[in-house]
């Protein structure tokens with residue numbers, strides 16, 4: 001009986017807590033090349049998945065480049081917005097707060113026009129939690145535990161049956177120890 005209860009808690013932990021920890025990704029624009037001229041940012045972005053909550057980081061030597069968020073036309077034609085809209089720290093972090101198409105250009109010299117220093121990405125909304133049988137978010141572990149009344153096959157040798165064996169299992173076991 002007790003083991004069933006703990007097993008349900010373990011499942012809850014894996015399904016809810018872990019995804020929320022690992023969801024947001026930080027994308028270093030251009031990876032180790034950073035934000036610069038003569039780099040193919042379209043190729044860089046092509047195989048990446050940008051999700052709401054992720055972060056873009058533009059890295060460059062201060063004063064050499066800058067970052068402007070622009071619209072599609074501004075991206076196409078390298079239209080530089082007013083100077084006061086520029087990000088200039090050399091380590092500019094932008095949280096992707098909304099889904100949709102996003103465009104960024106460098107406003108220094110002809111870096112955008114001639115150097116191709118421009119980035120266009122598509123931000124998507126996070127996928128709903130996989131294998132969610134109940135779509136409504138559960139407010140607390142306890143309600144989730146009471147909902148799942150179907151008997152779970154009791155783990156015969158408890159320690160080897162923890163899901164997501166490594167970190168989650170260990171973390172959760174520690175939780176259980178405190179719990180008792």
Ligand SMILES: [Cu+2]
Pocket residue numbers: 036037064065066106107108111112117
């Ligand atoms: Cu530049």
